[in-house]
Amino acid sequence: MAHAARMGDAGTVSDNGSEHFDVLIVGAGISGVGGAYHLSQQCPDKTFVMIETMDGFGGTWKTHTYPGIRSDSDLYTFGYRFKPWTGPPIATADEILTYMGEVIDDNDLDRHIRYNHTITAATWSTDNRRWTLEVTRTDTGEQATFTGDFLWMCQGYYRHSRGYTPEWEGMDRFEGQIVHPQTWPDDLDYTDKQVVVIGSGATAATLIPAMADECGHVTMLQRSPTFFVARPNSNEMADTLRELDIPEEWTHEIVRRKILHDQAAVIELSFEYPDMVREELYKGIRDILGEDFDVSPHFTPAYRPWQQRLALIPDGDLFHTIAAGDASVVTDEIVEFTETGIQLKSGDHLEADIIITATGFELSVLGDIEFSIDGEPLVFSDTVGYRGMMFTGVPNMAWIFGYFRASWTLRADLIADLVCRLLKHMDELGASVATPVLRDEDADMELLPWLDSENFNPGYLMRAMHLLPSQGSNEPWRHTQDYWADREALPVADLDDGALVYD
Ligand SMILES: Cc1cc2nc3c(=O)[nH]c(=O)nc-3n(C[C@H](O)[C@H](O)[C@H](O)COP(=O)(O)OP(=O)(O)OC[C@H]3O[C@@H](n4cnc5c(N)ncnc54)[C@H](O)[C@@H]3O)c2cc1C
Numbered sequence: 225m226a227h228a229a230r231m232g233d234a235g236t237v238s239d240n241g242s243e244h245f246d247v248l249i250v251g252a253g254i255s256g257v258g259g260a261y262h263l264s265q266q267c268p269d270k271t272f273v274m275i276e277t278m279d280g281f282g283g284t285w286k287t288h289t290y291p292g293i294r295s296d297s298d299l300y301t302f303g304y305r306f307k308p309w310t311g312p313p314i315a316t317a318d319e320i321l322t323y324m325g326e327v328i329d330d331n332d333l334d335r336h337i338r339y340n341h342t343i344t345a346a347t348w349s350t351d352n353r354r355w356t357l358e359v360t361r362t363d364t365g366e367q368a369t370f371t372g373d374f375l376w377m378c379q380g381y382y383r384h385s386r387g388y389t390p391e392w393e394g395m396d397r398f399e400g401q402i403v404h405p406q407t408w409p410d411d412l413d414y415t416d417k418q419v420v421v422i423g424s425g426a427t428a429a430t431l432i433p434a435m436a437d438e439c440g441h442v443t444m445l446q447r448s449p450t451f452f453v454a455r456p457n458s459n460e461m462a463d464t465l466r467e468l469d470i471p472e473e474w475t476h477e478i479v480r481r482k483i484l485h486d487q488a489a490v491i492e493l494s495f496e497y498p499d500m501v502r503e504e505l506y507k508g509i510r511d512i513l514g515e516d517f518d519v520s521p522h523f524t525p526a527y528r529p530w531q532q533r534l535a536l537i538p539d540g541d542l543f544h545t546i547a548a549g550d551a552s553v554v555t556d557e558i559v560e561f562t563e564t565g566i567q568l569k570s571g572d573h574l575e576a577d578i579i580i581t582a583t584g585f586e587l588s589v590l591g592d593i594e595f596s597i598d599g600e601p602l603v604f605s606d607t608v609g610y611r612g613m614m615f616t617g618v619p620n621m622a623w624i625f626g627y628f629r630a631s632w633t634l635r636a637d638l639i640a641d642l643v644c645r646l647l648k649h650m651d652e653l654g655a656s657v658a659t660p661v662l663r664d665e666d667a668d669m670e671l672l673p674w675l676d677s678e679n680f681n682p683g684y685l686m687r688a689m690h691l692l693p694s695q696g697s698n699e700p701w702r703h704t705q706d707y708w709a710d711r712e713a714l715p716v717a718d719l720d721d722g723a724l725v726y727d
Contacts, residue, residue: 587688629679
């Protein structure tokens with residue numbers, strides 16, 4: 225590369241206009257912004273850029289604008305390790321965006337972000353020892369090229385441009401409006417309308433109380449139930465510590481530890497005494513809907529508690545809405561859409577003016593970017609994950625894939641530490657390339673799906689598991705999704721165990 229202008233600490237521009245950085249970060253969601261923070265703190269000499277297709281930061285919290293949009297896990301653990309959370313545990317998208325905005329402002333990260341830049345292709349060249357990203361500007365249509373020594377994928381796991389809607393018979397016949405929460409129309413008027421929300425996940429549980437006051441009636445139509453935890457949207461320990469004027473940094477850390485400690489206990493109980501945990505969860509619902517409320521069949525999932533993240537229902541709002549008669553739940557199967565609603569297998573018909581398909585996401589592997597290595601297309605599903613963050617045969621690339629049962633960001637912080645440690649280690653070794661490679665001792669290792677379907681079974685993951693890498697049955701190839709194990713193992717992970725080959 226012709227070495228031209230040095231742009232402060234921002235990188236270098238070559239004669240052909242491409243910009244070079246030590247690290248290229250893909251995405252300015254909670255993972256990308258966290259990654260940028262850790263990099264700037266732990267590797268202050270590295271130049272980096274965050275490349276983001278949207279016109280602002282936030283990722284998930286910018287894309288989703290449906291009524292009531294909020295987190296389903298608490299912000300003491302969904303928030304970063306390094307930035308105290310001072311609001312109620314369950315936060316709205318706006319509150320999360322404000323929090324992320326403060327991280328960006330406080331750490332002067334904005335100058336590193338290129339908005340309106342969609343990465344379409346990523347190419348590794350062994351000769352040049354670098355990645356080249358082909359980028360299209362969404363605002364001007366211009367093409368741009370970025371090169372970087374290390375590629376840090378923080379692109380999340382689902383397609384932001386559209387959600388997943390199954391094909392049902394008769395959808396084109398329905399005379400009302402069909403809306404997916406991920407592409408919520410700003411002008412959707414649901415005043416006095418009969419609304420059916422298809423789905424039983426956190427999105428449905430959020431939408432229903434947020435819409436119910438204005439709708440004529442809202443029905444949650446689910447094929448199978450989900451576990452919910454109804455809890456006040458406050459944290460007693462945080463409130464007490466604040467009363468005692470304890471510094472917010474301490475409060476954040478203490479409350480985080482307490483929540484993680486309690487979660488570990490619930491997970492253990494869910495494995496050992498699932499029936500007891502079930503009963504506790506049902507009790508929380510009956511406390512709101514009345515002792516005599518029959519939780520079956522609407523709130524009694526077939527799976528074990530904690531096989532999916534337990535969605536927190538702040539102040540039990542979903543259940544209060546049901547108790548008030550403004551919303552109801554139907555557990556049934558869809559036969560077809562009709563002109564006026566949905567025909568169910570039981571023979572019932574649900575009348576609807578608006579049908580909301582809260583039916584999940586489309587998994588997008590590696591941000592819909594075409595990857596190639598030395599001219600060969602990368603088949604991601606042929607690779608094996610190294611500690612759930614790098615991939616065999618893919619040099620200098622890491623992906624932040626957070627937790628699905630615990631808060632995503634807990635893993636984003638841990639992986640960021642490991643990426644920074646790896647970058648420093650490479651500098652110490654004088655190496656410019658690190659590639660995960662299976663060792664002789666790994667030859668007979670069993671290869672397993674990226675996620676264990678026994679423990680994680682959301683539809684969007686199950687539908688697309690064949691597109692994801694494998695994990696191995698031995699270290700360092702396992703991807704356990706176990707925060708409590710990772711927080712011990714990752715900070716002391718041996719980067720010289722032969723699984724990473726340096727050059
Ligand atoms: C409605 C909703 C609620 C959720 N609530 C929780 C919760 O409470 N707790 C929890 O732990 N998890 C939750 N999750 C999961 C959530 O997605 C993650 O926790 C987290 O926000 C993911 O952050 P991320 O930065 O890794 O990815 P994302 O938020 O998906 O951000 C990725 C960014 O990369 C950009 N990008 C992708 N591809 C490209 C490309 N080719 N070129 C340029 N830019 C690109 C995207 O535009 C986006 O801004 C929720 C998910 C949803 C959808």
